Amino acid sequence: MDPAKLTPEYILEQRRLRNLRKEQERKEKEALGLIPQDEQDKRPLYIKRPLLKVSDGDEGAPKIKIMSYNILAQTLIRRDLFPTNGKILKWSIRSTILLDEIKHYDADIICLQELDKLQLKTFWMKEFDKLGYTVKYHRYNTKNHGVAIIFKSKLFTCKHQSFIKYDHDLVHDEGEVVLPSARIATQNVGFMTYLEFQPFLLKQYPHLSNKNGLIVGNTHLFWHPFGTFERCRQTYMMLHKYKEFTRILSVILGNSKGFYSFFTGDMNSEPFDAPYLSITAKPIEYSGQAKNVLGCSLTYTYSQVRSLEKNEVDENDGLDDEQRENPTDPEPEVFMPTPDQDQLLLQMQNAHNTLKVRAISLYSVGYKLAHPENSGINNDRNEPMFTNWVNTWSGMLDYIFILTDWDNTEDFSHSVDTPEEIADKYNIKLLRLLKLPVPGDMGPKPNGQPRIYQYPSDHLCIMAEVQLL
Template sequence: MQLKGRPKNINMSDNKITNAPAGGSKTEPKGKKGKKAPVSPEHIAKVRAEREAARAAKKEAMMAQGIDPDFPPELQFIKRPILPLHKGENVEGFKFKLMTYNCLAQALIRRKLFPTSGDALKWYRRSKVLLNEFKYYNADVICLQEIDYIQYQSFWKDELAKLGYDSQFHRQASKNHGVAIVWKREYFVMTDKMLIDFDRESSGDIPPRTTTNNAGLILSLKFSDKVAQEHNLKKTGIIVGTTHLFWHPFGTFERTRQCYVVLNKVKEFSHRVNVLQNGNDGDHSHWYPFFCGDFNSQPFDSPYLSMTRKPIEYSKRAKTVIECSTSYTFSKMRDGEEDDAEEEEGGNIEKFGTDQPDHPVPQHYEAKDHERELVEQMQSLHNSLDMRAVSLYSVAYRKVHPENAGLDNERGEPEISNWAHTWRGLLDYLFFIRHWDFSDCKEIDSLESFERENSLKIRGLLRVPPGKEMTEHGQPHTGEYPSDHLCMLCELELVN
C-alpha cells in the first residue's frame, strides 16, 4: 500500500518509524562516512562551564535562603552568619573560632517535653544535622555539653576525628551524658587537663546544697609548631574549660556556688600549668584562658553577675531570686543515688509543700535571717576571689547586632540561646577569664580596653536571632535547629 504524504524511513532494527527524510537527504553537515563532525574541545569546555556556573548560581541562591541543596530537606538547618568586627583591618595574629553548644542529650529526651519536634528528635537524623552544623561553622575549638557517653564513643569521637579534631570527654559516673572539648589537631596540642566534680569542690565555708553530679573539664591547648612558627607567637597557647551547671529552677544558690568553683579552678589550673610548662615564672599571661558552656543562668541573675560584675552586690531581682532559692529543700533522694533522667529534665522528684516556695522567681520574697546570712556569705566568697569573667558577647555584640544586644538585660547580651517548648532565654556563654585586682569592675568592659589589655581582637560573633524571629514552636525542629539550644561562636585574633 502506498503511503500518502511525505515518505517515512522505517528502521527495521527497532521497528520505529521516523519523520527523517528518505534517501539519506542531508539536513546537517556530516564528516566522513556519514558521521557528525566532531565538537571541538573548546565548545565542550564552554558548555560545561556554563552548566557549572548555572548550578553554582542556583546553589548560591538557595544558600542565601538558608537551604543547602547538598542535603535533603530533613537534614537542613538554619544557617547564621558570623557578624564581623574590625572590617578592613589586616589580620596580624593567629585567628581561630571558638564555639559552645549544648547538643541536647539523647538520654534526656522525653516526648512530653518536645511535643512538636516529631522526627527531628530521632538520633539517626539529629546526629547528621549536628555534624553538618560542625562542618558548616568549622570552629577550631568547640565546647560541648549534654553529650551522651554512648554516642561519644560510637559516633562523635570518630566522626570528629575524620574532620581533623581531637577531643576529650568527661562525665560523672552516675550520669549517661557529659561535656567534651574538641580542637583541631592542626592548630593545638593538649598538654594537661583537669576534671571538675562540683559536688566535691570546696567553696570556702559554703557546702553544696544538694548532690548535682555536675561536671566540668579544663584543658591546656598548646599552639602547634605550625601555628607558633607561622605567627611568631610569644604566648604558649590557650586554656579552655566547659561545664553544664545545675539545671534546677530553685538551684540559683547552688549555681552561684558552682560559678565560684569555675573561677577558682581556672585559677588553680593556670597556676599548675605555669609551674609545669612555663618554668614557674609566675607569669600567667603565657596562656589565653577561656571558659564556655551552659550556665543555666540569665544575665540578670546572681550566678552570671557573680562572675562578671565585681565586686558583686546582690540587689533587686538577683537578690530576691537567690534568697528564695535558699528556702528550698531538695529531696534526700538525690544524695548517694544514681541520677534519674526524668528528674534531670524537669520531672522533679522534689514535691512542693507548705514549707516550699511557690515560684523560683517571685515578685517579692521576705528572707529569714539565716537565709540572708547565707546570701551575704556567698557574696563575700565571690568578692574574696581575685578572678573575674568577661563575656565575649557582652563586650562586642552591641557593635554588630545592636537590635538584639541588651533587649532584656543590662549586660549587652543576646536575648536567647535556648528555645524549648516550655522555656526560652539566654543560658550559654563564652567567657574570657582574667585576674581581678579588686578594683571597681561593675560596668561592662569597653571593647577597646578589653582587647588592648588582653592582647586579642574579637573578629566576629555568630548572629543570634532575637525571640521575635523564632518560631512559635520549640526546638529541635526539622529544617530549623537540631537542639533546643543554639550554638554560639566567637572568631578571635590572638596578637602578641
C-alpha cells in the same frame, strides 16, 4: 453551580484561597516533621546563620573560632517533653543535622554540653577524627552525658587537663573566704584543657611565644528552677579551679608568661541572675531581684535522693520535690531572708569578691555593635535575648567567657568591657560573633526546638572569632 458565576475573578479568588490552604497545611505538617520527601530535598535541614562583624582584624595575628553548643542529650529526650517536634527527635536524623551544622561553622575549638557517652563512642569520635579534631571528654560517673572540648589537631596539642566536680568542697588558700558547702548532690561537672600551639603556629606568629598557650574550659551547671544558690556556688568553683590550674601550670612550665584563657558552657543562668553577675559584674553586691531569687532558692528543700549524706534521715523521705511544702515561684518580687539565709548570702558574696579572677562574656562585649536590635533587650549587660528556645520558655543561658586576673579594687559592677579594652588589656581582639535569632525569626507556633528546618537542639550554638595578639 450556576455557570454564569464562574467569572475569571471568581476563579482567581478560589485559586488564591486554595493556595493559602495548601500553605497552611504545609506549615502544620512541617511543624510535625511530616513534609513529603520531594519537598524536604529542596530545603536546608537547619538554618545557617552568619558571623557578624564586630571589628576589623590586624595583620600578623592568628584567628581562632570558638564554639559552645548544648546539643541536647539523646538520653534526655522524651516525647512528652517534645510532643510536636516530629521525627527530628530520632538520633539517626538529628545526628546527621548536628554534624552538618558543626561542620558548616568550622570552629577551631568546639565545646559541647550534653554529649551522650554512648553516641561519643559510636558516632562522634569517628566523625571528629575524620575532620581532624582531637576530643577530650568528662562526665560524672553516674551520668549518661557529659561535656567535651574538641580542637583541631593541626593547631593545638593537649598537654594537661583539670577536672571539676561541683559537689565537692574546695581547699581554700589561707585568707580566702570559705565558700558555702553544697546543699545537694547535683552531679554537674566541668573541666579545662591546656592547649599548646603547634610549632608551625609559633613559627608563623612569633608573638604567640609570649604566652604559654590556651586554657579552654567547658561546663554545664545545675539545672533547677530553684537552683540559683547552687549555680552561684558553681560559678565560684569554676573560677577558683581555673586560678588553681593556672598556678599549677606555671610551676610545671617554670615561667609566669600566662595564657589566653577561655571558659564556655551552658550556665543555666541569665544575665540578670546572681551566678552570671557574680563572675562578670565584680565586685558583686546582691540586691533587688537577683537577691530575691538567690535567697528564695535557699528555702527550697530537695528530695532525699539528692542528699549529699547517704545515711541522712529525712522526715519527708520518699516524697518528690513537687510534693514537699516548697515555694512555687522561683522569681518572687519580694523575699525576706531569715538571719541564717542572710548570712549564707553574705558568705557567698564575700567569697566571690575575694576571688581575684573575673569572667568577660564575649557576646556582652561585642553583640551590641554587631546586632543592636537583639542586644540588651531584657538585660543591662548587652547580651542577646536567648540561646535556649522551647515551647514554654526561652532565655540566654550559653556563654563564651574570657577569664582574667582581677584586682578587687577595680569596679566592673555596672560597666561592660569594650572590644578595644579587651584587645589592649588581654591581647584578645574580638572580630565576629555568630548571629542569634530574635523571637520573630522562630516562625509560627508550635516552634519549640529542636525542629527540622530550624535547629537540631533546644539550644542554639554560639561562636566567637577572635585574634590572638
